[in-house]
Amino acid sequence: MDKLHIEGGVALEGEITISGAKNAALPILCAGLLTADTLALDNVPDLRDIGTTLALLQRMGMHAERETGGRVRLRADRIHSQEAPYELVKTMRASILVLGPLLARFGQARVSLPGGCAIGQRPVDQHIKGLAAMGARIRIEHGFVVAQAERLRGASILTDMVTVTGTENLMMAAALAEGRTVLENAACEPEVVDLAEVLIAMGARIEGHGTDRIVIEGVDSLHGATHRIVPDRIEAGTFLCAVAAAGGRVTLRDVAPRTMGAILDKLADAGLAIECGEDWIRASMDGRPRATSFRTSEYPGFPTDMQAQVMALNTLAEGTAVITENIFENRYMHVQELCRMGADIDIDGHTAVVTGVPELSGATVMATDLRASASLVIAGLAARGQTTVERIYHLDRGYERMEAKLQALGARIQRIR
Ligand code: EPU
Secondary structure: OOEEEEEOOOOEEEEEEOOEOHHHHHHHHHHHHHOOOEEEEEOOOOOHHHHHHHHHHHHOOOEEEEOHHHOEEEEOOOOOOOEEOHHHHOOOHHHHHHHHHHHHHHOEEEEEOOOOEOOEOOOOHHHHHHHHHOOOEEEEEOOEEEEEOOOOEOOEEEOOOOOHHHHHHHHHHHHOOEOEEEEEOOOOOHHHHHHHHHHHHOOOEEEOEOEOEEEEEOOOOOOOEEEEOOEOHHHHHHHHHHHHHHOEEEEEEOOOHHHOHHHHHHHHHOOOEEEEOOOEEEEEEOOOOEOOOEEEOOOOOEOHHHHHHHHHHHOOOEOEEEEEOOOOOOOOHHHHHHHHOOOEEEEEOOEEEEEOOOOOEOOEEEOOOHHHHHHHHHHHHHOEOEEEEEOOHHHHHHOOOHHHHHHHOOOEEEEEO
16 A cells, blocks of 8 residues: 655745645535436546446446546436445445435436445435435435435425535535525535536526525526636645645646635634735745634535644644534544654544644654645655655545645655555
8 A cells, every 4th residue: 555755844835736636526416317418527636436426427328428528428318327436435425416316317326325435424415305305215225315306396405514526416416406406504605515516517596605595497408518626625725725834836737716715814813924816825934823712614614635644733833722623523543643654633422632843853644544645745845854654545536646746835745565
């Protein structure tokens, strides 16, 4: 299994390009199931989760071609299977995003239920509740969600909590349902907005995306479209944390600062000097970061997907930070590993108290999820001595060529195969 070797203590200098957002690309690839025409996508990141999704779609009969420069062309004119098997779903929970599109276009779907995962239980009851409200007959059988409907009907759906992929699944299903669907307590994340924009380009009638009330007037069919995936705000935030922790001066290109309000706000609070244009960010850091407390919440609040990285930054800060994780019940797996590098962190339930130390020392560390692994890379870049991050297949799920981008900024980082 691949590892990363990092020689810490080198300030980061230079310019990199941010990739398209994983969490926008995943639902948008699944939206390709909603039409028999071609969906052409640009800025699709080259990630393991994208490969898994394409493999899943191809197994159903989707014609999927990856071209150079992040373009993917999809054509779902010969779908012969409406099933998502356990082997694929267990490696990537986002596979549940085929449920809404399959049911809406083909009237049936059989999707393996994802199990619990490293960061929490993550049930999909709200996806099921919403589709049932739209008239689907759903049963759980042999570990699969088995759903059928002649044609979905529009419905008023209030989800018990804000769910990102739940909102996306229901929005895709409602696009082809008969009549009007109103999603209340909908997720406002930029990735949900990006999906809504693709669906609109495909002929869907959607209003209110980006707010907590999305109204969808179902149409009989959707057509092909071309779309560029929104930049990855979490990848961009991760690189900014790396500069804030290791010091230096970097420019990020092809980024969307308008989607990064809470992240930029916290990093500025930590002492990172930030300048932004429409699609670029320049950031520099001198000296030690300041402690910055935060609570994770739904967009536009501070994202849970940045919690581990900003915690890594706080381990080196002047002062004490209080961090509360409100979205997932078990998203502190990086804490023990950061402590092995010399961090001072106390956990009490959902709250972590991080007392900054002047220096971390390199160690061999390992994490069991994507963002936790990113936090260990950040700690390694700032630490004294050598850090080895093991099991980096987690990183490869969500960061495109992370080590190459860090090398371009002068970091001493190597992938060991
Ligand atoms: N929840 C339920 N029932 C449901 C759906 C959600 O109880 O039917 C709970 C979850 O267990 C969680 C909360 O609601 O406690 C919010 O979960 P949500 O459904 O919003 O998460 P998700 O859609 O499964 C997406 C991202 C995650 C990101 C979360 C929160 C994708 C593919 N994944 O997951 O991304 O952390 O939203 O913003 O969009 C990552 O990229 O590292 C990642 C984990």
